[in-house]
Amino acid sequence: MRSDGKIPVDGLLTRADHVLTCDASFRVFSPGAVAFHRGTIVAVGPCSELEERYAAKETWSLQGHLLLPGLVNTHVHAAMSLFRGVGDDLPLHHWLHERIFPAESRFVRPQFVHLGTLLSCVEMVLGGTTTFCDGYFFEESAADAAERIGMRAVLGQGVLNFPTPDVPDPARIADRVAAFLESFSRRPSRLTPSLFCHAPYSCTPETLQWAKDLCRDHGLLFQIHVSETAWEVQEIQSRYGRSPVRLLKDLGILDKRTLCAHAVWVDEEEIQILAQTRAGVSHSLESNLKLASGIAPLPAMIGAGIPIGLGTDGCASNNDLDLFSEMSLAAKIHKAAFDDPTVCSARQVLLMATQGGARALGLGGIIGSLEVGKRADLVAVDMDQAHLTPLYDPVSHLVYAARSSDVRHVWVDGVPIVRDGTVQNLDVSQVLGEARTLARKIRTALFQP
Ligand SMILES: [Zn+2]
Known part of the structure; x- marks a missing residue:
């Protein structure tokens, strides 16, 4: 005093x-x-x-x-801003396998992830996003970028059952994850590690359970793409005789520390499963629209009380990280899609971009609203x-x-x-210059073989 x-x-x-x-x-x-x-x-x-x-x-x-x-972006692959616009107007499977996976195997290195994440952090903070939930490779480099610019982030190390840029031999994933988690002992508390299992079709049930157990042991958020496309639902149905959400439930994956990105193709019973298990959902609408994946039943999910945040997804499928445009679109499209102008009110959508997102990430006690403490x-x-x-x-x-x-x-x-x-504390023109320099190499490799 x-x-x-x-x-x-x-x-x-x-x-x-x-x-x-x-x-x-x-x-x-x-x-x-x-x-x-x-x-x-x-x-x-x-x-x-x-x-x-x-x-x-x-x-x-x-x-x-x-x-x-501060706005909360619950689903990003930040480094992919360096692939902004490399594969537009394609269906997800073609986009992923013909454009993104080949580009990633050729270019994604720690320096790429650092530069791409810095570029994304600049775009996000200038647009009012203070927290992002990432999922990618070489996530230590994404953490370095978030730390440098001063953002809050949940950083999910990618886990898949096929070769990736930072785990060429999938049998070594446990070593990679252990090294990743160890690196967080030296980070500021606003940066928290997470595991990001790509999808039920790219991870085996054993891998999903192993990663979830690890997350439980360390108190981490488990992230996964779920029911993004009709193809995925058919594929999982034919492999395991049940839908992706039911598969995850039966494997014991769903709880309040699991974040399901997309959840586009979910039926009424699956919405109840998500609500009962208290799993969070990242509504990544623009990405779902651009890839023609579908429109998630957002009003029903809100009605069921599921913790829902907004996500942009990566820049290669959006093609920006703008939560203001996500809010505007989310407040409008469901009115048209469900023929009801009263659904997804401005207040509900703003709450998704703030406290809803914070809750979905398990950060509801520390961010998402302006309250003492x-x-x-x-x-x-x-x-x-x-x-x-x-x-x-x-x-x-x-x-x-x-x-x-x-x-x-x-x-x-x-x-x-x-x-x-x-x-502040960053030469943005230098970041943009470095991104343009790297993009010239990417352009040559992808478009002038
Ligand atoms: Zn995604």
Whole structure:
């Protein structure tokens, strides 16, 4: 306590036109403020109250801005931004086997993953994403990139039963995973390891159970693509006599520390299985649309109470990492697909991009809403713009009218990693230059054989 009676804190974000807490009662303060200290939120409320109570090392005056929790991207293959646009307008199986797998076997190395993840981190933070859940190869290099830019991340080491760029001999996967997990003993706590089993068709039941057991032993999130396409469901049905979700349930894979990416082709009973096991779902809509995989029954999954977050998937199938466009699309397409304009409201979709995503990743206790005790991951959106004027409902504007380019400031653990639309502590032009240089080699190899 200081002599003037004020409590010293590291940061005070005040005079925001609106503070959307995205908490359980969806409190909104207009105008509002947030105070944080040592990376943790210590107060959220009316700005006059917080200005009276706290003296901050740094105070941000945010007139014309809206404050909300940092967005959570629950399904990414970040390094694949270097393959953005190499295989468009193709069905998933052809895209994967004719374009992506050959390109990955030729180019994916630790330096590739570091550069591609850095590029993705730049795109994500500039668009208000503070946490991402990744799944790829050489994930130590993805962790290096996330650490450098200051993001929060769940980093899933890829596990498959066929040769991959970092495990040419699938029999050595256990050694690879052990080395990966060991590397996290030296990471900041905002970076957590995970295992990412590619899919029920690319991992054997024994591998799935081995990876899940390992995740249980270490308290890690288990990630997997599930029921992404009709082909996958038929394939798993013919191999195992049951659907992918039922297979995972029978193998004991589904629980609250399992994240199912996609879940497009799931029936009513499978939705109940996901809800009862408390498994999370990453709704990766744009990727599902671009690959014509289908449209997930999102309203039914929301109704069943499944923890659902939004995911962009990798840049090779989206082709960006923009959660604002994912929110807008998710709030609209299900209305048309299910002939009901009342489903997937702006509020429900915003909650998926924040606390829903955090819950699906098992991080609901520390991020996803602006509440005392949670980490200070925040985004300030500049609302003083023609396409956001007039403003009657901030939630409506965020989902239906705002763009990722409207994000001005971003904090993770109370550290400003984007100020005035500029990424801090990183030479972005150098990252873009290196990406273009590598892309010239990829272009030559893939398109001029
Ligand atoms: Zn994916």
